[in-house]
Amino acid sequence: MVRSSLAVLVIDENRIRASIIEAGLREAGHQRVTVIHDVAGIARRIAEIEPDVIVIDLENPNRDMLENMFQLSRAVKRPIAMFVDRSDQASIEAAVDAGVSAYVVDGLRQERVKPILDMAVSRFNAFSRMARELEEARSELESRKVVDRAKRILMKSRGLSEEAAYTLLRKTAMNQNRKIGDIAQSLVTAAGLLGPAEDE
Amino acid sequence: MSMRHQITAGFMPLFDSAVLVAAGELGFAAREGIDLTLHRETSWANIRDRIAIGHFHLAHMLGPMPLACNLGLTPLASETIVPFSLGLGGNCVTISNAVWAGMAAHGAEPDLDPARAGAALGALIRERAAAGRDPLRFGVVHPHSGHNYELRYWLAACGVDPTREIEIVIVPPPFMADALAAGRIDGYCVGEPWNSASVAAGTGHIVTVKAQIWHNSPEKVIGVRKAWADENPEALAALLRALHHSARWCQHPGNHAELAEVMARPGFLGLPPAVQMPILTGHLGLGGGAELDIDDFFVPFDKAANFPWKSHALWFYTQMVRWGHVAHTPENLAIARDCYRPDLYRSALKPLGVALPGANSKVEGALRVATAVGATGAGLVLGPDGFFDGQIFDPDEIDAYIAGQKSVRAEV
Numbered sequence A: 001m002v003r004s005s006l007a008v009l010v011i012d013e014n015r016i017r018a019s020i021i022e023a024g025l026r027e028a029g030h031q032r033v034t035v036i037h038d039v040a041g042i043a044r045r046i047a048e049i050e051p052d053v054i055v056i057d058l059e060n061p062n063r064d065m066l067e068n069m070f071q072l073s074r075a076v077k078r079p080i081a082m083f084v085d086r087s088d089q090a091s092i093e094a095a096v097d098a099g100v101s102a103y104v105v106d107g108l109r110q111e112r113v114k115p116i117l118d119m120a121v122s123r124f125n126a127f128s129r130m131a132r133e134l135e136e137a138r139s140e141l142e143s144r145k146v147v148d149r150a151k152r153i154l155m156k157s158r159g160l161s162e163e164a165a166y167t168l169l170r171k172t173a174m175n176q177n178r179k180i181g182d183i184a185q186s187l188v189t190a191a192g193l194l195g196p197a198e199d200e
Numbered sequence B: 001m002s003m004r005h006q007i008t009a010g011f012m013p014l015f016d017s018a019v020l021v022a023a024g025e026l027g028f029a030a031r032e033g034i035d036l037t038l039h040r041e042t043s044w045a046n047i048r049d050r051i052a053i054g055h056f057h058l059a060h061m062l063g064p065m066p067l068a069c070n071l072g073l074t075p076l077a078s079e080t081i082v083p084f085s086l087g088l089g090g091n092c093v094t095i096s097n098a099v100w101a102g103m104a105a106h107g108a109e110p111d112l113d114p115a116r117a118g119a120a121l122g123a124l125i126r127e128r129a130a131a132g133r134d135p136l137r138f139g140v141v142h143p144h145s146g147h148n149y150e151l152r153y154w155l156a157a158c159g160v161d162p163t164r165e166i167e168i169v170i171v172p173p174p175f176m177a178d179a180l181a182a183g184r185i186d187g188y189c190v191g192e193p194w195n196s197a198s199v200a201a202g203t204g205h206i207v208t209v210k211a212q213i214w215h216n217s218p219e220k221v222i223g224v225r226k227a228w229a230d231e232n233p234e235a236l237a238a239l240l241r242a243l244h245h246s247a248r249w250c251q252h253p254g255n256h257a258e259l260a261e262v263m264a265r266p267g268f269l270g271l272p273p274a275v276q277m278p279i280l281t282g283h284l285g286l287g288g289g290a291e292l293d294i295d296d297f298f299v300p301f302d303k304a305a306n307f308p309w310k311s312h313a314l315w316f317y318t319q320m321v322r323w324g325h326v327a328h329t330p331e332n333l334a335i336a337r338d339c340y341r342p343d344l345y346r347s348a349l350k351p352l353g354v355a356l357p358g359a360n361s362k363v364e365g366a367l368r369v370a371t372a373v374g375a376t377g378a379g380l381v382l383g384p385d386g387f388f389d390g391q392i393f394d395p396d397e398i399d400a401y402i403a404g405q406k407s408v409r410a411e412v
Helices: A015-027 A042-049 A063-072 A089-098 A110-158 A162-176 A180-194 B015-025 B044-052 B065-070 B097-104 B114-130 B146-157 B173-181 B196-201 B226-231 B233-251 B253-264 B273-281 B310-322 B330-339 B342-352 B395-411
Strands: A008-011 A033-036 A053-057 A080-082 A100-105 B005-011 B034-040 B058-062 B080-085 B091-096 B136-140 B166-170 B187-191 B204-209 B220-225 B283-287 B290-293 B371-373 B380-382
Touching: A008 A015, A008 A042, A015 A033, A015 A110, A033 A042, A042 A063, A053 A063, A053 A110, A063 A100, A063 B044, A063 B166, A089 A100, A089 A110, A089 B044, A100 A110, A110 A162, A110 A180, A162 A180, B005 B015, B005 B044, B005 B233, B015 B034, B015 B058, B015 B220, B015 B233, B015 B253, B034 B233, B044 B058, B044 B065, B044 B220, B058 B065, B065 B080, B065 B220, B065 B310, B065 B330, B080 B226, B080 B233, B080 B330, B080 B342, B091 B097, B091 B146, B091 B173, B097 B114, B097 B204, B114 B136, B114 B146, B114 B204, B136 B146, B136 B173, B146 B166, B146 B187, B146 B310, B173 B187, B173 B196, B173 B204, B196 B204, B196 B273, B196 B283, B220 B226, B226 B233, B233 B253, B233 B342, B253 B273, B273 B283, B310 B330, B310 B395
Parallel strands: A008 A033, A008 A053, B005 B034, B005 B058, B136 B166, B136 B187
Antiparallel strands: A053 A100, A080 A100, B058 B220, B080 B220, B091 B187, B091 B204, B204 B283, B283 B290, B371 B380
């Protein structure tokens, strides 16, 4: 567990990702975690929180503003520098690949903060994976809906059974070396162009 | 055609990335055997980080940014060189309607004259200070930017101390107009289209422009990771030729409509083509119905706009020293002098037989009118390049210039 606990500030406009990071930090024993979604008025918040470590997502356009503030700020107890050590190229790359950046109060020992960045990197990666899987599931569902509509068009216009309509779609897709969803989409589009509303 | 070079470049969604974007989108890079991949970024810090870890070979950068990297002023910096400039000019100073009303009461006219506007702003600032009101707050895009340095230069030359009499904050370019409209800032210095955006919304007035503070002055550059440049001289030379052809194409008025359409695409600026036209034509609405045609408002190619003058880098260095960003030492001066690389520009473009400046540096502010200069190849016209306050920057007299600008500040 953490000895004297570090104050960690997480800045992320994505609330879900921020709460995933926060949960990870708390599980690792960090009790003093603050999450900010909006950077308005952040100078005062930083002065109040006095964070030892700041974690921010790379998509945030306010990184330039924050870095400038860290350099100028008289409110923060010590100047804050980039967390990742220049010599530690692997962790820098892992962080940037994951889309996360971190700053640390100058003088804080590397081994105390490294686990925090490592945790943030793995949670950022897990979040991206989750978002990707969600997107795949969504497009899978979309494709299934389109195939159903295409089947109904074939059943109505050619008097086929549902099974025969599906077989025809699948055979066409195989012959043309395309996905069944693409064939179905072409059919739905063509039916929309050619005729009155198909079956709704 | 098989591509001999794979190059990955970063850019920020600003119009002055146009020469790089057009090189990729309109086939200039492909014609040089380059497969150019462009990545849009959200902050200059991201561009710096991705150059440092090698994700990008090169990027659209603020002119002083590679100097700041090499001088160790930013975290995670890597050695960065500048073999190409992406153009001259393009920025404006825009202020809120309330500040404009205050300036107008002190003699400001919608003529963009930096001296007149600066005097009126100075009078307003002193009036507000006497009344015990908060100092005006100005936004710039980055501490190490042409915007920050030209805003400060302009104000200081007009008798306003930008370190004490106003507050300067960093705001990302796309947020400037909103921040002004919401009253979080009173004015800002940024590139287009973010000035015309406030004018179009009726929430701001353009009071002066970079092209009048320092005529034909440097803005964005191509910053290249030095380690990559050293190992890939052929790829870099091919890219510089592609950028040269792209810049020539961008300058031609007959191509402006197509360029605006390319920049309007969602992957680049994602704003309507009409919004890009003021920077291309130099015809700007200033607010309150006033309009003006500005000479050399943004120059992507003419006037040797792509030549990475060492005197441009050294002027940025003098401003870094002036505002306390870096100490003036022989070591730092040497780093600043080595950052911009006219030698690489010249060797890459030599086979094309185009006009190339013979010198690496020039005396900035010496050309009062456009002047034909000695160059290899034919017909090179430079300038005018004057500072609005008549100052001259001679890079061979850098100590005197730095000492002199301190006295400008002390007189304030």
